[in-house]
Amino acid sequence: MSRSAQKLSMHHPLSRLSKQGIIEFLLTLVFIASFAPYVVGITTGTLLIAPALLLIAAAFVLLFLYPTRCRESIRSLFSLRLIVFAYVFPVISCVISVGNGEWSSVSYSALMIIVLTACQIMLSVVSINRLLLSFTRSGIVAVAAFSISDWHEILHSATTSTRLIPSQTHPNTIGFIFAGYIGLFLWRILDRQLNLASRGLYFALICAASGTIFLAQSRASMLAVVCAFTWVALLAIGRASRGKKVYMRFTIAMFMTVISGGIITIAAKPSYINQGTAYLADVLHIDTRYRGVNSDLSGRIPRWEAAIAALPEDGRWAIGSGYRSSKKGLGFSIDNGYLTIWYEGGFFLLLLTVGQLLWCVWIASKRYTKEPDNERRWLFATFGSVIIILMVNNIFDRYLLGIGNPFSLLGLFILLTRRHDLDFAIRNRRILRSLQIGGAKQAVETVTNGNTFTYS
Numbered sequence: 001m002s003r004s005a006q007k008l009s010m011h012h013p014l015s016r017l018s019k020q021g022i023i024e025f026l027l028t029l030v031f032i033a034s035f036a037p038y039v040v041g042i043t044t045g046t047l048l049i050a051p052a053l054l055l056i057a058a059a060f061v062l063l064f065l066y067p068t069r070c071r072e073s074i075r076s077l078f079s080l081r082l083i084v085f086a087y088v089f090p091v092i093s094c095v096i097s098v099g100n101g102e103w104s105s106v107s108y109s110a111l112m113i114i115v116l117t118a119c120q121i122m123l124s125v126v127s128i129n130r131l132l133l134s135f136t137r138s139g140i141v142a143v144a145a146f147s148i149s150d151w152h153e154i155l156h157s158a159t160t161s162t163r164l165i166p167s168q169t170h171p172n173t174i175g176f177i178f179a180g181y182i183g184l185f186l187w188r189i190l191d192r193q194l195n196l197a198s199r200g201l202y203f204a205l206i207c208a209a210s211g212t213i214f215l216a217q218s219r220a221s222m223l224a225v226v227c228a229f230t231w232v233a234l235l236a237i238g239r240a241s242r243g244k245k246v247y248m249r250f251t252i253a254m255f256m257t258v259i260s261g262g263i264i265t266i267a268a269k270p271s272y273i274n275q276g277t278a279y280l281a282d283v284l285h286i287d288t289r290y291r292g293v294n295s296d297l298s299g300r301i302p303r304w305e306a307a308i309a310a311l312p313e314d315g316r317w318a319i320g321s322g323y324r325s326s327k328k329g330l331g332f333s334i335d336n337g338y339l340t341i342w343y344e345g346g347f348f349l350l351l352l353t354v355g356q357l358l359w360c361v362w363i364a365s366k367r368y369t370k371e372p373d374n375e376r377r378w379l380f381a382t383f384g385s386v387i388i389i390l391m392v393n394n395i396f397d398r399y400l401l402g403i404g405n406p407f408s409l410l411g412l413f414i415l416l417t418r419r420h421d422l423d424f425a426i427r428n429r430r431i432l433r434s435l436q437i438g439g440a441k442q443a444v445e446t447v448t449n450g451n452t453f454t455y456s
Helices: 003-011 014-035 046-065 067-076 080-100 103-123 128-149 151-160 171-189 196-215 219-241 245-268 270-283 296-310 313-319 326-330 337-345 347-370 374-393 406-415 428-438
Strands: 444-448 451-455
Touching: 014 046, 014 128, 014 406, 046 067, 046 103, 046 406, 067 103, 080 103, 080 337, 080 347, 103 128, 103 406, 128 151, 128 171, 128 196, 128 374, 128 406, 151 196, 171 196, 171 219, 171 374, 171 406, 196 219, 219 347, 219 374, 296 326, 296 337, 313 337, 313 347, 326 337, 337 347, 347 374, 347 406, 374 406
Parallel strands: none
Antiparallel strands: 444 451
């Protein structure tokens, strides 16, 4: 064994890579277990809390594999974000629920405390980069499993232009989850280290996820993906055009070319446009009575108004009425993540939740514009786009502060993200490749999960 190889083995043993692999596998398993009820059809019992149990087990495994990080993990349990989201508001919810006799709300609050604590322990060692990779890998299994289990429904919807009704869940829920996967699949395609076959696989997954969202007529998810991609496009244009007029002129020229081509197409073949518009209106139910443009967002607006009208009762606007109490208290689902948090957790929890998500998007935007490395830059863009998809979707459905699906579970990690958590680590395989290229002539220093390792 050469001297450089000996030093590599001493400073960065394969056991460290194996530990990382174990943690990533457990995280991937957690997200897969969170999606499993939507495939096997079991919506009650142990399977629903299996992701939480796996996440707690993964946190204990992590502390066992990294005993030297126990002190840092324990210190992270006293972070302000964890205290607010995992201790203060859930405890208040427990007290309110006990007073109201809502024992299911008490159980959910206790489970939320444990899950958020486990999430914080994981974030103390696992970088956001690794977290997103685990979520992406679970997406491969989720899209493939759903396509296989519901292929009859998918084929029927595609051939009859009717709405895809999954056999085990609501179409909007599948649309919400799959929308979270699309941006991450695209991020993996942009990874230069992947071979052509892997990129082809992710492209096929993007097509499958997008097709499922379209057939499920999840218009909120479509809007969320468009908003996220628009945000990324604006960031890319702004960064490219900063101090470089040639990029701005090229962008404007391309934009005008696309617009002109669209106008010429419409003028030359208006029948094609009419046919396409009619098809979209038919598939997306734009003109129907219950889901059309005149349906008050499928009846959501009257429910939102009723929920807002009920907030002033007994000071509920400030402290809420307890987790998972809105449907029983109002007699219907609010179908808005923000109003649900306001009704159940109070205005201050809503304010802190929205503030944390917007702060993460702002930090991702700043890091994207200033980051010189292309790989890390697209990582920041992916992280921000995931949050935008999460936020836009929750205007029309209630998925925030939830543990019932993998995308909501990822949202809990985002709520606990701190500034130094966004200092994404360079992947170990990239470190090893740079070592192989550089040899033993010079020292290579990098930061991984908050630790500095030097190779020479």
